[in-house]
Amino acid sequence: MSAVPGVPSSGAGRARRRHLPVAAAPRDWRWQLRHATTTVAGLERALALSADERAGAVRAERAGLPLRVTPYYLGLVDPSDPRCPIRRQVVPHAAEALATPGDLADPLGEAAHEVAPGLVHRYPDRALLLATDQCAIYCRFCTRSRMVGGGVGALPGAALRGAVAWLGGHPEVRDVIVSGGDPLALGTDRLERLVAAVRAVPSVEVIRLATRVPVCLPMRVDRALVRALRPHHPLWVMTHFNHPKELTPEATRALALLVDGGFPVMNQTVLLAGVNDAAATLEALFRGLVRRRVRPYYLMQMDPVSGTGHLRTPLARGVALMEALQGRLSGIALPKLIVDTPGGMGKVPLGPDYVVARAPGRTRLRTHRGVEVEYLDPA
Numbered sequence: 001m002s003a004v005p006g007v008p009s010s011g012a013g014r015a016r017r018r019h020l021p022v023a024a025a026p027r028d029w030r031w032q033l034r035h036a037t038t039t040v041a042g043l044e045r046a047l048a049l050s051a052d053e054r055a056g057a058v059r060a061e062r063a064g065l066p067l068r069v070t071p072y073y074l075g076l077v078d079p080s081d082p083r084c085p086i087r088r089q090v091v092p093h094a095a096e097a098l099a100t101p102g103d104l105a106d107p108l109g110e111a112a113h114e115v116a117p118g119l120v121h122r123y124p125d126r127a128l129l130l131a132t133d134q135c136a137i138y139c140r141f142c143t144r145s146r147m148v149g150g151g152v153g154a155l156p157g158a159a160l161r162g163a164v165a166w167l168g169g170h171p172e173v174r175d176v177i178v179s180g181g182d183p184l185a186l187g188t189d190r191l192e193r194l195v196a197a198v199r200a201v202p203s204v205e206v207i208r209l210a211t212r213v214p215v216c217l218p219m220r221v222d223r224a225l226v227r228a229l230r231p232h233h234p235l236w237v238m239t240h241f242n243h244p245k246e247l248t249p250e251a252t253r254a255l256a257l258l259v260d261g262g263f264p265v266m267n268q269t270v271l272l273a274g275v276n277d278a279a280a281t282l283e284a285l286f287r288g289l290v291r292r293r294v295r296p297y298y299l300m301q302m303d304p305v306s307g308t309g310h311l312r313t314p315l316a317r318g319v320a321l322m323e324a325l326q327g328r329l330s331g332i333a334l335p336k337l338i339v340d341t342p343g344g345m346g347k348v349p350l351g352p353d354y355v356v357a358r359a360p361g362r363t364r365l366r367t368h369r370g371v372e373v374e375y376l377d378p379a
């Protein structure tokens, strides 16, 4: 038992009563979901909560974005330090009740861009399919806190047929991002049926699965899942690692199964105050991902979701971090810094400005070493 971090002994007792092999149980993803912490009392048993955390947890138990952490992910939390970067991602805080100017319930205007139930269309060649409202954990900075965890569950069959019919009528959409909620929170059969339905649309070239499961429930990535999904390639997996502490041996195993299974794996990190807004943290994370054959794809400025002001950084912070990393990190380890503009107007890449001066045919550039270089256009 002690080999599995964060599994409370009461959980092991419950597993024994179900006649499951005790040592194996926490390695079973369904066991992890059944034993997820969803109440203030459960959280108090595992961690010494600060007054602000307790107030946040009490609030989350009553309304809004629910409280939910898998025993596995809870095991990564420092039980005595409220500043722990893992803890800040999943333990609610009293500041979730505060409103910040500019906050929105639906910062990306997804409801307004819904073209069929569960299908969001904001870019000409891409669409986003919300497969379920369930996740293995509820991240306190969730962009879709307005709708996840409501207990609706998987997208109903009729809605899926509607989404697939819309895709069939829009051959310009070649890339479908399956998100939610977390699509990997669905059972393998159900997920495979959903992916097969999307794959059956001839104009869909690429399907992406956007999931935090390799981070918070890595045992869910097993050979059966890979076997079920492989026939539907090209399938890309978009993971969501935010901190190097999340790159555990279990997560490493999950990523290896995916990459070996032929899934290109990309990572989207959300920039979070007090979690990963330091160059050394991001450097360790991006290097760790590349070592595991995962490409850091986006570093995302946090969306202005209601009740997340305490987790957001100013825009200039992300730009300064990118500047610190540029030149120090291999190009394959450097993600793009992205701001998803409020109102669903689309993503904008941001970065340090390396252009010092412009004249016709002549541009003065600053390199990462601080050297200024003149570049001449062809005549």
Ligand SMILES: *Cc1c(COP(=O)(O)O)cnc(C)c1O
Residues within 6 Å of the ligand: 108, 120, 121, 122, 123, 126, 127, 128, 177, 347
């Ligand atoms: C972010 C997003 C995409 C995908 O954007 P990429 O830049 O291609 O990764 C597609 N649709 C919606 C609605 C999105 O929010």
